[in-house]
Amino acid sequence: MADAKKKGLSEAERQAYIDRYGLTPAEASYDILIRMIEDMFADGLKTEVEPFPETDREFGQLLDALRELSPDQLRQKLILSGWLLEPYGEEQMRCQECMYYLVHKRWCDLPELDLPAKPDWWCRLWRI
């Protein structure tokens, strides 16, 4: 029931994924998801890096928004989470030290993201 309410891809977006990768993000393997993410940034994707969620209420609001998305909405997930393919800030925060990052699986274990990630990437849901 909850999945039925989630926003899905438009037909055009769906077709674009099929044309380029032969499948959509929800069906993609680890390697293809990594490729999809890197390709989006190579194509000029800008994500909402700021504001950093300072309070838990702000953090929770981001999670609420992410929960609305279906696994296929990879692009929106990256935008909302402020995803970057490099460390961020003076302290060079990165996935490697984030609590949600599984270093061996190279995976973001935050249920609302649930995506592959490289150690030197970052997003604004970072926690240590």
Place this chain on the structure above:
Amino acid sequence: MANLLWLQGGACSGNTMSFLNAEEPSACDLVTDFGINVLWQPSLGLELGDQVKSIIEKCISGEIKLDIFVFEGTVINAPNGTGEWNRFCGRPMKEWVKELAAAADFVVAIGDCATWGGIPATAPNPSDSEGLQFLKREKGGALGADFTAKSGLPVINIPGCPAHPDWVTQILVGVATGRAGDLTLDEFQRPKTFFSSFTQTGCTRNMHFAYKVSTTAFGQRKGCLFYDLGCRGPMTHSPCNRILWNRHSSKTRAGMPCLGCTEPEFPFYDLAPGTVFKTQTVMGVPRDMPEGVDKKGYIKLTAAAKGAAPAWAEEDIFVV
């Protein structure tokens, strides 16, 4: 034979319920094996009304020797300092408490409410509640900072919401059998034998704490509850994972974050929305660090631990 009187102020009876579940020793053992004479207890006493009042008055006058006075719940001062919101046997409970505490050899506060005010004393504290000798971290409370019972000891605080039954019965046995001299209390007058270690001591999730793997949602058996779900185990003094609940479990073992209920600040952040079951952070770094750890050290430790974590730490190893 040691005479014990137990009264309740602003209480939910949770500590009485806990006490009645004690096993080592049990509430019955206190009577049959350790010579404790329960003069009256709200859930056990047979006397009613004037009969209870008579017992209390005899304790105060010295006609009945009062060895141990146990208090559960807050001392209520509302309205306007009168304590009229909590009347018992014809007068405000706070007046009985002062007179009984002065008459007793030992005074024992059971549970957060009696120790430092607990949930009722959370802002805005409408019942003007306080503990026997503390209001949250501030020493004083209903009996005053300098109070000592006839034995020379201040109020013995056994906090918790509720206190573990065996903490209660073991301290009562110690006092009743003349071993009070062996008790050492910490700065909040908690027996050090129970409250020097942390809730985290003995936690089955410690390996996940060490390797910095987080539980990210309720129901997961892998991961540490500290990083995301607000667990206060690393900075809460209690033996919850040494003296297990119901002899076989604890909050953290059951997947429930420690709420820090043996500390004076409980409930933390005055229960503001979003502060329960969520680790409070500043720029992604926990606001409350494990005791004795600073931010810089924490970041270094995290980097090293995650770099060294074995693959199995990312799995649910508790296979049924």
